[in-house]
Amino acid sequence: MAQAVVSAPGGAVGDAPPAAFTLPDFQIVPRAGLPIVAVVLALLIAGIAADELWPLEFLHVVGGAAWTIIDLFLGFVLGPIMGKLSMPARIEFTTRLMPKMVLIMPTVVTVTLVAGWQLSTHLGTNLTVNPLHGWVVASFIVVGVMAVIALGLLEPANIAVLAELKKPRPNPAVIERLMKRFIYTAGATGLMQIATLVIMTKLAAG
Amino acid sequence: MSASSPPGERRLPPVTQLGMLSLGLVLVAGIYLSAHLPEHVSLAPAVALLAASALVFTGNVLALARVEGFAWRRFFAVARWAMLAYAVIAGMIEYVFLRNHTSGGPLVVLTLSLLVFAVNVPVLIGFTVARYD
Numbered sequence: 001m002a003q004a005v006v007s008a009p010g011g012a013v014g015d016a017p018p019a020a021f022t023l024p025d026f027q028i029v030p031r032a033g034l035p036i037v038a039v040v041l042a043l044l045i046a047g048i049a050a051d052e053l054w055p056l057e058f059l060h061v062v063g064g065a066a067w068t069i070i071d072l073f074l075g076f077v078l079g080p081i082m083g084k085l086s087m088p089a090r091i092e093f094t095t096r097l098m099p100k101m102v103l104i105m106p107t108v109v110t111v112t113l114v115a116g117w118q119l120s121t122h123l124g125t126n127l128t129v130n131p132l133h134g135w136v137v138a139s140f141i142v143v144g145v146m147a148v149i150a151l152g153l154l155e156p157a158n159i160a161v162l163a164e165l166k167k168p169r170p171n172p173a174v175i176e177r178l179m180k181r182f183i184y185t186a187g188a189t190g191l192m193q194i195a196t197l198v199i200m201t202k203l204a205a206g
Numbered sequence: 207m208s209a210s211s212p213p214g215e216r217r218l219p220p221v222t223q224l225g226m227l228s229l230g231l232v233l234v235a236g237i238y239l240s241a242h243l244p245e246h247v248s249l250a251p252a253v254a255l256l257a258a259s260a261l262v263f264t265g266n267v268l269a270l271a272r273v274e275g276f277a278w279r280r281f282f283a284v285a286r287w288a289m290l291a292y293a294v295i296a297g298m299i300e301y302v303f304l305r306n307h308t309s310g311g312p313l314v315v316l317t318l319s320l321l322v323f324a325v326n327v328p329v330l331i332g333f334t335v336a337r338y339d
Contacts, residue, residue: 029287044298048305110295114302117240121306128245137241144233151327152226156334159284163335174338 023170026095028162033103044111048118056119063112064200068193070104075190079183087172090179095165098158105155113143125203132203139199146192154185218337219269224262225330231259232322239312239319243303249311256315259322267329277339285332292327296320 047055078097082090116139120126125136161178164170235255239247270276303316 041294041298045301048302051305106291106295110298114298117299117302118305121244126240126243128242133241137237140237140240144230144237147233148226148230152222152229152330155327156222156331159288159331160334160338163280163284164338171338178334 023165024092024095026099026162026165028099028159028166029102030099033100037103037107040107040111044114047115051118051122053119053122056115056122059111059115060119063108063115064196067105067108067112068196070108071186071190071193073190075187075193079186079190082179083183087176091165091175094161094175094179098162101158102162105150109150132206135199135203139196139203142192142195142199146189146196149185149188149192153181154189157181157185218273219266221266221270221333221337222330224266224269225326225333228259228262228266229323229326229330231255231262232319232326235259236316236319236323239316243308243312244306247312249315252312252315252319256319256322259319263322263326263329270329270333277336280339281332281336284335285328288328288331289324292324296324 043055044059047059082093085093117126120136124130125132127133130136157178161175161182164174164178232255235252238255239252300317300320303313308316
């Protein structure tokens with residue numbers, strides 16, 4: 001269902017004549033995804049309560065793999081593609097991708113971090129006497145830097161661009177600015193995920 | 207004016223920059239504590255970082271509160287739901303520390319750090335949305 005109309009440059013580089021286009025209807029937070037998030041968080045609580053190796057490994061590896069791959073894919077594959085799309089195509093893609101990211105990323109990050117801490121406690125790698133402790137602390141630092149970038153810039157830009165697109169007359173300049181911020185910060189966190197891969201494979205190898 | 211504000215945009219305090227600084231300080235406090243738990247850890251560096259983070263956060267909110275004509279309705283409409291989401295996330299992190307018998311001073315500092323985290327992110331999200339209203 002059409003929800004709003006945007007007047008914007010027709011091309012990504014702004015060399016095409018201005019065009020008006022209708023926006024598809026969307027929810028900033030897709031309510032249909034909330035029960036799935038609740039189930040995942042319930043599994044996380046159960047996994048931590050059980051404190052068994054397999055559920056903790058499962059939650060940490062699945063969550064971490066999803067987090068890393070999504071960041072890398074968004075930063076280095078989808079981000080550059082989005083940057084080259086025409087404004088209407090970029091906006092349509094945004095209204096379909098970004099609401100899902102609003103639910104997926106915080107859930108995946110929470111599962112990875114919480115299960116990871118419990119796994120580290122279970123294995124003893126969070127003890128200062130453990131030879132791998134330095135690598136665990138390095139992972140905390142990488143996650144900390146990524147968290148500041150993601151929570152301070154990326155996620156607010158994600159929500160703000162969706163909120164702008166929900167307005168009766170969205171401002172193309174604001175959307176362009178927020179989208180640039182989103183794409184650049186996605187690239188930065190994608191780059192940091194390479195460090196995460198190095199650390200995590202070292203921890204797994206022992 | 208916010209350091210990143212383009213010409214012609216209304217003057218706003220550097221809420222995003224200060225929010226990220228506050229978030230960074232509280233995350234360093236959390237990393238410092240997490241790197242030492244469950245062994246004994248001196249709380250002084252974590253308390254100093256937490257206090258600095260809370261101070262920056264308070265200053266940030268006060269600076270924003272002085273902005274005339276800011277879209278507060280929009281800000282709160284977004285920030286309240288973000289706060290609910292980040293309260294759940296902070297609650298999960300708190301749960302894993304409780305599950306591992308963290309107690310006393312480290313638990314108090316970690317809980318307060320999570321509190322600062324859980325209010326900081328909604329302010330950042332609410333501000334970014336409301337500034338364009």
